[in-house]
Amino acid sequence: MxxxxxxxxxxxxxxxxxxxxxxxxxxxxxxxxxxxxxxxxxQKTLAELNLPHACREVVDKSADAVLDEIETSILLVAASVLRGEGFTYTLPNRAKGNQLYVPELDRIVLKDSQSHRTFANISTCRKAVITTRILQLVHELCTKRIHVTKRDLFYTDVKLFEDQGNSDGILDDLACMLGCTRSSLHVVxxxxxxxxxxxxxxxxxxxxxxxxxxxxxxxxxxxxxxxxxxxxxxxxxxxxxxxxxxxxxxxxxxxxxxxxxxxxxxxxxxxxxxxxxxxxxxxxxxxxxxxxxxxxxxxxxxxxxxxxxxxxxxxxxxxxxxxxxxxxxxxxxxxxxxxxxxxxxxxxxxxxxxxxxxxxxxxxxxxxxxxxxxxxxxxxxxxxxxxxxxxxxxxxxxxxxxxxxxxxxxxx
Amino acid sequence: MxxxxxxxxxxxxxxxxxxxxxxxxxxxxxxxxxxxxxxxxxQKTLAELNLPHACREVVDKSADAVLDEIETSILLVAASVLRGEGFTYTLPNRAKGNQLYVPELDRIVLKDSQSHRTFANISTCRKAVITTRILQLVHELCTKRIHVTKRDLFYTDVKLFEDQGNSDGILDDLACMLGCTRSSLHVVxxxxxxxxxxxxxxxxxxxxxxxxxxxxxxxxxxxxxxxxxxxxxxxxxxxxxxxxxxxxxxxxxxxxxxxxxxxxxxxxxxxxxxxxxxxxxxxxxxxxxxxxxxxxxxxxxxxxxxxxxxxxxxxxxxxxxxxxxxxxxxxxxxxxxxxxxxxxxxxxxxxxxxxxxxxxxxxxxxxxxxxxxxxxxxxxxxxxxxxxxxxxxxxxxxxxxxxxxxxxxxxx
Known part of the structure; x- marks a missing residue:
């Protein structure tokens, strides 16, 4: 010392x-x-920037707005089924290659690559079913104005989801599809x-x-x-x-x-x-x-x-x-x-x-x-x-x- | 399904x-x-039980009571030094073998095995110094009525403590020595x-x-x-x-x-x-x-x-x-x-x-x-x-x- x-x-x-x-x-x-x-x-919005890529952001939406989005999606599905065409969800791709840092916004956004989830296709059938089920659950949450965790959501239908990774991933897909944040879906x-x-x-x-x-x-x-x-x-x-x-x-x-x-x-x-x-x-x-x-x-x-x-x-x-x-x-x-x-x-x-x-x-x-x-x-x-x-x-x-x-x- | x-x-x-x-x-x-x-x-106290072993518990003490305990310990040290005898702290042993489950209390307590920490002994000198330093720091905390974490305590004298394990361990020793809880020492x-x-x-x-x-x-x-x-x-x-x-x-x-x-x-x-x-x-x-x-x-x-x-x-x-x-x-x-x-x-x-x-x-x-x-x-x-x-x-x-x-x- x-x-x-x-x-x-x-x-x-x-x-x-x-x-x-x-x-x-x-x-x-x-x-x-x-x-x-x-x-x-x-702040500047994505639309104002006129980027060469088509890009996608999600925004906070009220419970009523989310309910509208879900009901619209399901009505489209119902119409498609009634036409005898089965149904398909169109979802934004969340993979790394589809992500973009936008300096003007100073944020990461998604480019507009999309994937299709068809019910009458053996490789996407399960995912289409899970998507529908989660739409239904989120509809319930928004109607009741209650919040749950991703774990709670998984446990409502373990038989179907099998693994929490499945329900978590599709929940994020849905947020992109409905154009709203995950917290707007009342899953926190x-x-x-x-x-x-x-x-x-x-x-x-x-x-x-x-x-x-x-x-x-x-x-x-x-x-x-x-x-x-x-x-x-x-x-x-x-x-x-x-x-x-x-x-x-x-x-x-x-x-x-x-x-x-x-x-x-x-x-x-x-x-x-x-x-x-x-x-x-x-x-x-x-x-x-x-x-x-x-x-x-x-x-x-x-x-x-x-x-x-x-x-x-x-x-x-x-x-x-x-x-x-x-x-x-x-x-x-x-x-x-x-x-x-x-x-x-x-x-x-x-x-x-x-x-x-x-x-x-x-x-x-x-x-x-x-x-x-x-x-x-x-x-x-x-x-x-x-x-x-x-x-x-x-x-x-x-x-x-x-x-x-x-x-x-x-x-x- | x-x-x-x-x-x-x-x-x-x-x-x-x-x-x-x-x-x-x-x-x-x-x-x-x-x-x-x-x-x-x-509830029954340890004293009322008349256990065959001598046992030791710590209790919550006010900042003033802790200050009294610390000052008493240091006065004993000073007196011992003035007598030309150097100084030694006597501390309860916290090892597993010294622990006891007491069914009547439904709690784990310490038996009364003790160890001695002598300044003028090459094997215990460093620990005696750290003990003194932590006594000083706890005295400051209790005087100012402020609370810090174990990590804060360690950083007040890294040169001496060297490793947080040293200051943490001796802090627990001190709580036993002073007969009070760790939170009474204002370390939370x-x-x-x-x-x-x-x-x-x-x-x-x-x-x-x-x-x-x-x-x-x-x-x-x-x-x-x-x-x-x-x-x-x-x-x-x-x-x-x-x-x-x-x-x-x-x-x-x-x-x-x-x-x-x-x-x-x-x-x-x-x-x-x-x-x-x-x-x-x-x-x-x-x-x-x-x-x-x-x-x-x-x-x-x-x-x-x-x-x-x-x-x-x-x-x-x-x-x-x-x-x-x-x-x-x-x-x-x-x-x-x-x-x-x-x-x-x-x-x-x-x-x-x-x-x-x-x-x-x-x-x-x-x-x-x-x-x-x-x-x-x-x-x-x-x-x-x-x-x-x-x-x-x-x-x-x-x-x-x-x-x-x-x-x-x-x-x-």
Whole structure:
């Protein structure tokens, strides 16, 4: 053990002196908010782009609209059967080759390759039957206005579906066919995200006040269509990768001093949290600042929030929140905030491979500052967790690191 | 496909006829509640048992009490150093051989084997230093009244701790040494449980009304010592293994018709959910009914709630909720509720092994009805998930299965 003791504490004291008043600290994020609200409200739609390929997106639809779509499909089937022609469903192809990243939209969409599912054909008969059965089940869900999980759906007819992969896959097909999101079909993923801060909303009629949710926060609802009346005086949304950091900020009531909404999905983002973040951003039009680990995985998580994941590509426009600012912990922070050597971890070969792959991705290359940071990471071969900031004291994150970041407008 | 269509729906209609009025349905659970409240309030303590071994339990202590304990320990160390004797910590041994299941308490406790950690001894010097450092850090946490995770604690001195296993282990040692629970040390696990229903409480001063928490519910707080003013008119607590079932019950507002509190840890129970359940049971003195999968894993989960897990044995009395009733889904339910063959899953060899092992465990053998059910499971070699009930309709669980179970007093 060296003679220099507690270098962190000295630095912490130094940083504290640099901090200005709360109003001054918030000045830059206030200006960012003005810029966000000044942007045109309506994003470009697929139709406006006139792409060379015919493309397909799905949109959120009300239960009544989904019921209309289902009834129309079934009437077409009935008419076809009555004409003595049997019946065929025409479905968009969800395979990778049919997916396209659209820079103007900054999202992944589906190209318009289609497949046909004919009842009177031995190779597609079973799938046509399952499709019909799931149409019937979704009709029931939308009529009753209730939500279930994919697992529940599978168990309603195990004999027919045989494997959950069959019912899951055809459910996604149906969302594409009916042109609506999977959550519009009233089939939801289980939620794991939590939220606290300067936010009130109604969930299934209940008024939820996220300023008064203790330290644990409010569980983010699995069914976003039951959320309305969103109100907030927050200046920004703080998107946190891990629940340890969330807990620190919630316990310190960070949002009382710095008006914000704090959200975490506790690691890999789930669909419910992504939908919730998107809805907040769209409704409130305030900036989203992200606090993630300084490693490729942290960036991957950001990319899922911002660009969506491949297997939900058809649904991407409804799940993604473009324009998330990377606040920290960034590779360049490690030196700038003098993170001690022993809190920095060597990257594994797998980490480095993932980092280099990220450098080739469109959404990273679109932002030169992100490229710079990622290059520091793969060159130094060093990563660090948000918790590395605890080496300067348990409350360094909430009392110094984040205020300094905000004050400096230090996001990219 | 056979000629008999929708056997489930017919059965559902039949069951519906069997259901009486809500008051009649609740009659048996009401009587169970009276029995629960009639039991002597104070459980036997370790001291009253006069066991042949000297045994050790830890208890919840206030931050001030923990500060007192730490200061006493350090004063003893200082006095010893001043006497020129160096210093030694005396710590309880947490190894398996020092653990004991006490049937009278229905809990695992630690026997009184101890180990010594001397600073001036090359084999224990490092551990003595880490112990001192963690005492200092916990002193800071208790003074500031803030909570951190084990990961945060590790990062405050990575150079010394080197590996999180070191700081975690010594933290548990310290809890034993100071005679208090790990959560009394203000080091908490991240929470993943959620709660809805007929319950209000205060969390860090905020009034939380779990009747108005929408469908997502309230995230269970990581720090139980910030929870107080628990109030409820519930007749029972419904402990649910999985969040799909939780979501169904929350969306159907099951607790409006059948006054209850619904809790889930979404699988394997975490410490925060176990502490929360225990606190509810102790405060409200109402029965706890469990809804788990009909497989050995479902029973294992019950055992963690009821008996604790081995690696937290020293803390078991503060984490366990004895006397949880197994409501369902039980192996005998599969035939009694005519769960279709295709919703029953074959048990793997591993499942059967786990089932047979459970049959040998004290807490199962103590309840002949549980033994019977487990014997059905390992004999038929069949398991089933809660969601298997969806084969009778999405709302069969909330509208028929659970009311029928309550009406029949069908728990063991």
């Amino acid at each position: 060296s003679g220099k003791k507690k270098p962190g504490s000295d630095l912490a004291a130094l940083n504290k002196k640099k901090l200005k008043s709360v109003d001054e600290i918030l000045e830059k994020v206030k200006r960012l908010g003005q810029r966000v609200r000044a942007e045109p409200e309506v 993923a289980s939620e794991k995200g939590v939220v606290v801060g300067r936010l009130t909303f109604r969930e299934d009629g209940d008024l939820i006040d996220c300023r008064r949710m203790g330290v644990g926060g409010k569980a983010i609802p699995p069914n976003i269509d039951k959320v309305d009346s969103i109100e907030s005086d927050a200046m920004f949304i703080l998107l946190v990768e891990k629940d340890a950091a969330f807990m620190r900020l919630a316990e310190d009531r960070f949002y009382n001093t710095y008006p914000c909404i704090i959200i975490t999905a506790k690691g890999q983002p789930d669909v419910a949290t992504r939908l919730f973040l998107r809805k907040l951003k769209q409704t409130l039009r305030i900036p989203v600042l992200a606090l993630v680990d300084s490693d490729p995985y942290g960036l991957k998580i950001l990319s899922v929030y911002m660009k969506g994941s491949m297997n939900m590509s058809y649904d991407s426009s409804n799940l993604t929140t473009p324009d998330i600012k990377w606040l920290g912990v960034r590779p360049s922070d490690l030196d700038r905030f003098s993170i001690p050597e022993q809190c920095r971890l060597p990257m594994t070969d797998e980490d480095i491979k993932t980092g280099k792959k990220l450098l080739e991705e469109d959404f990273v290359r679109a932002n030169p500052d992100w490229v710079k940071e990622l290059e520091i990471m793969v060159t130094t071969k060093v990563k660090a967790e948000i918790q590395a900031l605890s080496s300067f004291g348990f409350q360094y994150l909430s009392q110094q690191y984040l205020p300094l970041k905000l004050q400096g407008g230090d996001w990219i | 056979s000629g008999k269509k929708k056997p489930g729906s017919d059965l559902a209609a039949l069951n519906k006829k069997k259901l009486k009025s809500v008051d009649e349905i609740l009659e048996k659970v009401k009587r169970l509640g009276q029995r629960v409240r009639a039991e002597p309030e104070v 696990a991240s929470e993943k449980g959620v709660v809805v229903g007929r319950l209000t409480f205060r969390e860090d001063g905020d009034l939380i009304d779990c009747r108005r928490m929408g469908v997502g519910g309230k995230a269970i707080p990581p720090n139980i010592d910030k929870v107080d003013s628990i109030e409820s008119d519930a007749m029972f607590i419904l402990l649910v293994e999985k969040d799909a079932a939780f979501m169904r019950l929350a969306e159907d507002r099951f607790y409006n018709t059948y006054p209850c509190i619904i809790i889930t840890a979404k699988g394997q129970p975490d410490v925060a959910t176990r502490l929360f359940l225990r606190k509810l049971k102790q405060t409200l003195r109402i029965p706890v009914l469990a809804l788990v999968d009909s497989d050995p894993y479902g029973l294992k989960i019950l055992s963690v709630y009821m008996k604790g897990s081995m690696n937290m044995s020293y803390d078991s009395s503060n984490l366990t909720t004895p006397d949880i009733k197994w409501l369902g889904v039980r192996p005998s339910d599969l035939d009694r509720f005519s769960i279709p063959e295709q919703c029953r899953l074959p048990m793997t060899d591993e499942d059967i092994k786990t089932g047979k092992k459970l049959l040998e465990e004290d807490f199962v053998r103590a309840n002949p009805d549980w033994v019977k059910e487990l014997e059905i499971m390992v004999t038929t070699k069949v398991k089933a998930e809660i969601q298997a009930l969806s084969s009778f309709g999405f709302q069969y669980l909330s509208q028929q299965y659970l009311p029928l179970k309550l009406q029949g007093g069908d728990w063991i």
